[in-house]
Amino acid sequence: MELASALQDGALDLAIGYLGKMGENLHQQPLFRRSLVGIVKGGAARKKVRMTLEEFVERKHVVAGTLALTNQLLEKELRSHGAKLRVGIDVPYLLAVPSLVATSDFIAAVPDELADLFSRLADVDVFPLPIKLPDLTVQQFWHARHHNDAGHRWFRGLVAQTLGQN
Incomplete structure (x- = not known):
């Protein structure tokens, strides 16, 4: 509804x-x-993760249906840079995102406070998005x-x- x-x-x-x-x-x-940040599979040797725009769009993303408007905002900004989001898997619920990212090569864009929580719940690292989005x-x-x-x-x-x- x-x-x-x-x-x-x-x-x-x-x-x-x-x-x-x-x-x-x-x-x-x-x-x-809130602002959007990225999450990626955690790595013991990785202290600070940074991705270029090219690396960001090359990777497949986990997107959650509960973040539909957020995903649209991200896709619109990527299009303005001549890029497109590669969706690897679309899940109905946000809570599925951290475990999928932690156990695969997928990445995801999520609100910053949730990324902090996800990094405590699963083996994921947080990184700034390579493009500027409005809060x-x-x-x-x-x-x-x-x-x-x-x-x-x-x-x-x-x-x-x-x-x-x-």
């Missing part, structure tokens, strides 16, 4: 993520910003009918307090 429709129809009360434009009658509040703003979205609802306002405030960065 599309998130904007689910919010419009009342199937969802709140959506959180880097979701782009969500449509009419929907409010949004920025929570935090991703993660936001919470809700339908206008909930905007002044006291319970919903309390919940949105709790989410902003818990996830927000000032």
Whole structure:
């Protein structure tokens, strides 16, 4: 189910993520910003990993369906450099990415905070992307009918307090 429709129809009360434009009658509040970095199979001899753009696009990538807009942003920027992302495997969930990268020659582009977590969960090294991308703003979205609802306002405030960065 599309998130904007689910919010419009009342199937969802709140959506959180880097979701782009969500449509009419929907409010949004920025929570935090993230940048994309790369992850690659870990190596004992490797201290700092760097990749050229050519090396980055030559490698096959693991992409996660939950990062669809992020992947589109990356692909758009690569096209502006005359390059294309080589997808090796497309997985539905982000949590599958670190183990696939750690046990193969695939690489992946993921939000920086997740890359730090993944490097503790699996044998992966983190590296800066060879191209500059804008930071991703993660936001919470809700339908206008909930905007002044006291319970919903309390919940949105709790989410902003818990996830927000000032």
